[in-house]
Amino acid sequence: GESVGLHLPTLSVQEGDNSIINCAYSNSASDYFIWYKQESGKGPQFIIDIRSNMDKRQGQRVTVLLNKTVKHLSLQIAATQPGDSAVYFCAEILYSGGYQKVTFGTGTKLQVIP
Amino acid sequence: DAGVIQSPRHEVTEMGQEVTLRCKPISGHDYLFWYRQTMMRGLELLIYFNNNVPIDDSGMPEDRFSAKMPNASFSTLKIQPSEPRDSAVYFCASRKIINSPLHFGNGTRLTVT
Numbered sequence: 267g268e269s270v271g272l273h274l275p276t277l278s279v280q281e282g283d284n285s286i287i288n289c290a291y292s293n294s295a296s297d298y299f300i301w302y303k304q305e306s307g308k309g310p311q312f313i314i315d316i317r318s319n320m321d322k323r324q325g326q327r328v329t330v331l332l333n334k335t336v337k338h339l340s341l342q343i344a345a346t347q348p349g350d351s352a353v354y355f356c357a358e359i360l361y362s363g364g365y366q367k368v369t370f371g372t373g374t375k376l377q378v379i380p
Numbered sequence: 381d382a383g384v385i386q387s388p389r390h391e392v393t394e395m396g397q398e399v400t401l402r403c404k405p406i407s408g409h410d411y412l413f414w415y416r417q418t419m420m421r422g423l424e425l426l427i428y429f430n431n432n433v434p435i436d437d438s439g440m441p442e443d444r445f446s447a448k449m450p451n452a453s454f455s456t457l458k459i460q461p462s463e464p465r466d467s468a469v470y471f472c473a474s475r476k477i478i479n480s481p482l483h484f485g486n487g488t489r490l491t492v493t
Contacts, residue, residue, distance in 0.1 A: 298479050309384075309471050309484030310423075317479070355423065359479070365436055366478060368413075370423040 278377045285343040287374045289356035294337060298359040301330060301341045303352045304373070310355060313341070343376075351378045382406075384485035386472050392491045398460040401488045404453055405474030413482060414447055414457050415471040423471070429455065441466075462492045 279285045291299070297318040302310035316323045316330045316339075323330050329342040339356050353373045360367045385404040393399055405412045413428040427437040432449045440447070444463070449455040459466055469489050473482040 300481055302484075307486070309473070309486045310482075312481040312483065315481055357482075361478065366428075367436075368425060368482065372422045 275372070276375045276377065278379060279346050280379050281346060281348060283346055285341075285346045285350070285376060287341045287343075287354050287376065289339040289341075289371050291337050291339060291356070291358045293358065293360055294334070295362070296358045296360045299330070299332060299339050300357040300359070301328075301339075302355045302357060302370075303350075304355065305352045313354075346376075346378050348378045348380055351376055384472055384474055384483055386470075386485035386488050388488055389486065390489045390491075392493065393462055394493055395463055396461045397492075398458065399462045399466075399490060399492075401457040401470050401472075401490070403455045403457070403472030403485060405455070405472070406476075406483055407453065409474035409476045409483070410452075411475045411477075412449060412455050413473040413475075414455070415473065415484075417469045417471060417487070418467075426457070459490075462490075464492045466490060467492050 300315040301313040303313050304310045314325045314328050314330050316332050321332050327344045331340045341354060343350055353375050355373045356371045358369045384406055387402045391399060411428060411430050414426040416424045416426055424439055426439045427447045428435055429449045432452060445459055447457045467490055469487045471484050471487045473484045475482050
């Protein structure tokens with residue numbers, strides 16, 4: 267079946283450095299993508315989203331890049347802080363035949379070293 | 381905005397018992413989702429509703445699982461009878477319209493012994 271996968275299960279970065287979390291998706295028809303952050307004991311929290319007609323979107327300290335040619339999504343976090351330590355998920359949304367399918371990646375754990 | 385509210389936060393039960401998980405979506409959100417999260421499978425969609433009507437329940441594991449949404453502000457996920465392999469964190473999420481982010485509750489951690 268189709269799935270969304272992450273290249274790196276764990277990423278360790280020094281506080282203040284930039285972080286890049288990657289995600290590969292398999293369905294070229296997907297038209298909406300979301301990054302979520304999940305802290306221990308909590309539900310996933312929305313960070314940023316991007317539609318398939320865009321290739322870049324910026325938020326506060328975060329940037330999402332979409333490369334449809336290679337079906338790749340990335341989340342860049344500038345000046346990583348200890349509070350950024352969490353598991354990050356990408357999600358791929360596909361609409362087909364009146365149904366919507368949201369598929370989450372397996373997650374990448376980001377560890378920020380003080 | 382109180383966010384998506386789930387109860388209970390933790391549930392420990394014995395195999396064979398009935399378990400009911402509850403969810404109150406964000407007011408005004410037309411879509412409600414139930415997800416299950418485990419280390420092995422990650423986040424799996426179980427079922428979602430639009431305007432209280434189940435749209436896709438293909439992710440529901442088996443007949444032991446059932447979900448209802450009697451009104452726009454309440455949904456339940458029931459497991460009867462429960463089994464140890466049902467142990468997981470169950471999340472409810474809601475959203476207002478298509479192509480908008482899901483808002484998740486903090487989940488119910490279910491342990492079946």
